[in-house]
Amino acid sequence: MDKIFLGIDTSNYMTSICFIDENRKVIFENRQLLLVKDGEKGLKQSDALFQHVKNLPQLFKEAKGLTEYKLSAIAVSKAPRPVEGSYMPVFMAGLAVAESMAATFKLPLIYTTHQEGHISAGLYSSQNILQNDRFMAVHLSGGTSEILLIENNGTNFQIEKIGGTLDLHAGQLIDRIGVALGLPFPAGRFLEDIARRSSSDFNRIPSAIRGFSFHFSGAETEAKKRIQLGEAAEEIARSIEHVIAVSIEKVLRKAMESGHPKEILLVGGVAQNQYIRDYLIRRLEHPSIGGTLHFADKNYSGDNAYGVANIALNYYLTKGK
Known part of the structure; x- marks a missing residue:
């Protein structure tokens, strides 16, 4: 079976998952913008985390075309930036799902950050x-x-x-x-x-x-x-x-x-x-x-899990085979 790689990102305003193959082709991706009430200027972390917890199962339920592939590695954003003390509760939602899947199916789990995901998305989607x-x-x-x-x-x-x-x-x-x-x-x-x-x-x-x-x-x-x-x-x-x-x-x-x-x-x-x-x-x-x-391609400039999925693939290509 051909291999695929999963990225998960749960940022302040977007729940995202993405599966890519070894050629960096997107096999399936899904995103859900978090809801902000009219007139409000943002979300409390507790409200955003709650929405991620609700969104993630639905995003996976809508996945199509994955049964012919073998999931080979998972990467997840665990923090906003790769610096000491960088932390936001919203990333716990994606982290919980990624760690549960990796432990159940004995898969490599790569921890990354939201910022590294953006850089990766830019590298691999730039014209x-x-x-x-x-x-x-x-x-x-x-x-x-x-x-x-x-x-x-x-x-x-x-x-x-x-x-x-x-x-x-x-x-x-x-x-x-x-x-x-x-x-x-x-x-x-x-x-x-x-x-x-x-x-x-x-x-x-x-x-x-x-x-x-x-x-x-x-x-x-x-x-x-x-x-x-x-x-x-x-x-x-x-x-x-x-x-x-x-x-x-x-x-x-x-x-x-x-x-x-x-x-x-x-x-x-x-x-x-x-x-x-x-x-x-x-x-x-x-x-x-x-x-x-x-x-970055405009589709991958905003919050997305495509860059995170590419980080999973990069790990596999260098260390996971």
């Missing part, structure tokens, strides 16, 4: 293959906004944080302004939709950076002031996209000028935004800068 094992990565989401130096050794990643937010995460900025504009939470795709109606001479919000790090709290204050003054929603939405893009451009440019790799992978839900993508490509791939940008 172009990265040319180097050492590269920079930008992780932009509701819970993380970091500039990372990555060493890929084939089975896992050595990750060094070299910069990032000093206050709000990029996704938090988008969600807070989106909710203030009356958009549903999470607000990313809704804010992007209305921003498309903006004029090209929208009122820009100044960016604030320090070294390889940046601030978004000032942008939140300014955007909320503009909402109160009655500025058009599409203009405010575009100014939020723009201040995120400019901030990331400035810190990446500084990092490259300081000798960090010019090959860059961008992952996370905020990295789905097309305006931010186009702006960074235009500015950083300019011949005078010389950067090479890679983006």
Whole structure:
């Protein structure tokens, strides 16, 4: 029987499972966005954990086309990031299922993190293959906004944080302004939709950076002031996209000028935004800068278990055979 590999990820707002084969082809995947009440800006960890516990059995019940394969390894996100003290209760739901399955069927179980899953998803879904094992990565989401130096050794990643937010995460900025504009939470795709109606001479919000790090709290204050003054929603939405893009451009440019790799992978839900993508490509791939940008496929920019499944496969290919 052909072998398949399972990834499980239970993040703040998504329950995800994914089965892939030895060629990294998706055999079956399933996701469920966690429910947030209208007007709310997020979920308590206890509420999110409860939803994961309810979602996981249903996601597996809907699995199709797996009976002709042999499950050979499981990987699961056990924490947000691969650093000491990184912990969120939501990951206990996926961990319980993965450990139960591995113990019952005597399968290798690989512990990873949500951030490593995002990086892996970017590596294996990017339109172009990265040319180097050492590269920079930008992780932009509701819970993380970091500039990372990555060493890929084939089975896992050595990750060094070299910069990032000093206050709000990029996704938090988008969600807070989106909710203030009356958009549903999470607000990313809704804010992007209305921003498309903006004029090209929208009122820009100044960016604030320090070294390889940046601030978004000032942008939140300014955007909320503009909402109160009655500025058009599409203009405010575009100014939020723009201040995120400019901030990331400035810190990446500084990092490259300081000798960090010019090959860059961008992952996370905020990295789905097309305006931010186009702006960074235009500015950083300019011949005078010389950067090479890679983006996760939009289907795998947001929270997913595809990257986690690939970590299970990588372990099998190097240690599990």
